Amino acid sequence: MSSKSPKTARGQRTRNKLLEAAELAFGEDGFHATSIGDITRRASVALGTFYVYFDSKDEIFRALVAHMGQMVRAWIAERVEGATDRIDAERKGLIAYIEFAREHQNLYRIIEEAQFVAPDAHKAHYQRFAEGYKRNLGEAAERGEITEGDVSTRAWALIGMSVFLGLRFGVWGTERPAEEVADAAIAMISEGIRP
Numbered sequence: 001m002s003s004k005s006p007k008t009a010r011g012q013r014t015r016n017k018l019l020e021a022a023e024l025a026f027g028e029d030g031f032h033a034t035s036i037g038d039i040t041r042r043a044s045v046a047l048g049t050f051y052v053y054f055d056s057k058d059e060i061f062r063a064l065v066a067h068m069g070q071m072v073r074a075w076i077a078e079r080v081e082g083a084t085d086r087i088d089a090e091r092k093g094l095i096a097y098i099e100f101a102r103e104h105q106n107l108y109r110i111i112e113e114a115q116f117v118a119p120d121a122h123k124a125h126y127q128r129f130a131e132g133y134k135r136n137l138g139e140a141a142e143r144g145e146i147t148e149g150d151v152s153t154r155a156w157a158l159i160g161m162s163v164f165l166g167l168r169f170g171v172w173g174t175e176r177p178a179e180e181v182a183d184a185a186i187a188m189i190s191e192g193i194r195p
Contacts (some may be wrong), residue, residue: 002014004053014055017043022064029108031061031117058118065114068107069128075100086140090158091186097162098178101170108171130155161185 006012021042026035040047054060079096083089095104101107114122133155140146169181 004055006053011053014043014045014049017045017050018050018053018060019064019067021108022060023068023104024115026061026064027109031057031113032111036060058143061110061114062118063120064110065118065125068104068110069125071104072097072100072107073129073132074145086137086143086145087186087190089136089140090189091182094165094182094185095178097166098170098181101166102174102178105171126159129159133158158189161189 006015018039021039022034024042025038029038034057037047038099039060040050052093053113054063076093076096080089080092083092111122111125114125130152134151137146137151137154141148141151165181165186169176169178
């Protein structure tokens with residue numbers, strides 16, 4: 001954590017307001033067109049307040065990428081709690097991811113722009129997902145809920161599926177229920193595509 005981490009609940013709320021404002025500003029206008037003033041206006045805080053929490057636009061952007069990753073992971077974790085097995089967790093997790101994408105449509109622009117603006121933050125965003133995924137898949141294989149296999153390749157394949165299904169059915173169009181999309185994807189995961 002940064003040395004500028006809030007030390008009080010009020011400070012954390014102000015930092016979160018800045019991150020929420022940054023999500024809107026970067027999501028709508030992109031990194032290069034957004035100024036620190038745009039963020040502070042949206043957050044309804046003084047320009048000087050920004051510098052209490054962040055040193056630069058680059059720093060808040062990187063913090064936002066990490067923050068959005070934490071938000072997604074927490075959102076999914078809450079919704080997969082109580083899953084009966086790994087396949088059920090995959091289904092619930094995919095539904096949750098699509099629903100998150102629908103509620104936070106700026107996610108894609110911010111994360112994809114990070115690929116060029118902050119490549120290390122972009123890579124770390126996906127690596128954090130992959131680490132948790134690998135652990136969960138390995139534990140599920142040990143419990144006999146899924147077959148043994150290369151957990152790294154499986155983790156990245158499942159992440160890729162989620163990302164693109166979230167883009168297609170969370171951002172580009174919401175005409176199909178998330179449950180229906182997840183059911184089709186989970187059928188492919190659990191049954192394969194062989195005749």
